[in-house]
Amino acid sequence: MVISSGNSGKLAPIQFMACKSLVAHRFHNFSIVSSLYNASKISRTTYPMLSTFRPAVTRSISVAAGNFSWDDVVHISLPSSFQDDPSDLTGYFEKVKLCNRGSDTQSEFLPFVIDDLIVGYVHHGFAKHLKQYPNVFIFPRDDCGQFGAYLTLHESLKTPEDRTHAVGDVVKCLGKEVIPGTRNELYPVTSSFGASNFFSLERAAAPYFGIKVYGVHMNGYVEKEGEKFLWVAKRSQTKPTFPGMLDHLVAGGLPQGIPCGENVMKECEEEAGIPRSISKGAIPVGAISYTDIKGFSYKRDVQFCYDLKLPESFIPENQDGEVEGFMLLLVTNVANVIRRTQLFKPNCTLVIIDFLFRHGYINPESSGYLELLQSLRSGTCF
Missing domain, CATH: 3.30.750.160 (Transcription Regulator spoIIAA)
Incomplete structure (x- = not known):
């Protein structure tokens, strides 16, 4: 796994060895990630581990949205950390529900x-x-x-x-x-x-x-040794919405007068320092939609989805101060974080679930496959 600081001015990847917990790990260059790593700030909000595979086992994750470290993210993501079934789609359905509240109002x-x-x-x-x-x-x-x-x-x-x-x-x-x-x-x-x-x-x-509001979300991934990894961002604590939560490598609203593809390249440069020579390779792969009603707010959002395969050597670096840092994780480990927690900005989970479908990480043998696939477009896309 690789961590990149958001605005350090240096491309300094931090390598981790594979293990069940990072408690005993030592960062090769702690000063670069010290702002990202602070296990003492974990709050005690509990997220239940929902699984139909082992209903007798009660698991919980004691981290709160926006107030967690990369150490927590990695530990939660490991397959061995919790006894749950990766083919159980319950956690994904919960994320879709979070983005589609309030239909009764x-x-x-x-x-x-x-x-x-x-x-x-x-x-x-x-x-x-x-x-x-x-x-x-x-x-x-x-x-x-x-x-x-x-x-x-x-x-x-x-x-x-x-x-x-x-x-x-x-x-x-x-x-x-x-x-x-x-x-x-x-x-x-x-x-x-x-x-x-x-x-x-x-x-x-x-x-x-x-x-109706439109935006662009881009999954930036890397392929090496036959496996796929996703770059994950952690939002700045100063963001007005969802501060400190996990996010895509690149995402943003679609303002007036900017085509989707151009907006992706602009956001790539601002949020992750991806030059246009690379970001022009981003591929449009569809859209997700949702309708979220809460109080006076009626969100009818459509997010255009993009995939960008990145070179193994590329390390993202935030340019606009809106990202605290980045981490490269196995796709299956990112899926574990989504299933097990609410640490991702809610609409990002839908785009990543869509990625999991398209890249074969969710398969038709899983109960609820078609229902989950359809639910990713619960709002009207046109």
């Missing part, structure tokens, strides 16, 4: 309609804030029509530019108390992927308006 949301097309969904509670701006938002009711009560934009806002400015001003006025995590990054508001852009919306506000 859909009735609490109004359709957001523009030009007779639904572009999003807004919770009644959030709609109360928008009613303060009648020159921007109106709330018609047509009991004979297809929408019933719904939200739309004022008829005076006719162009994408006018709508973008007007809605953007409302988002600013509502402030972080209502819409936290403003990023000054605009997402297109459309009825479907590739359709006309009605206007552009601040990224942080997207789930509050229930618009």
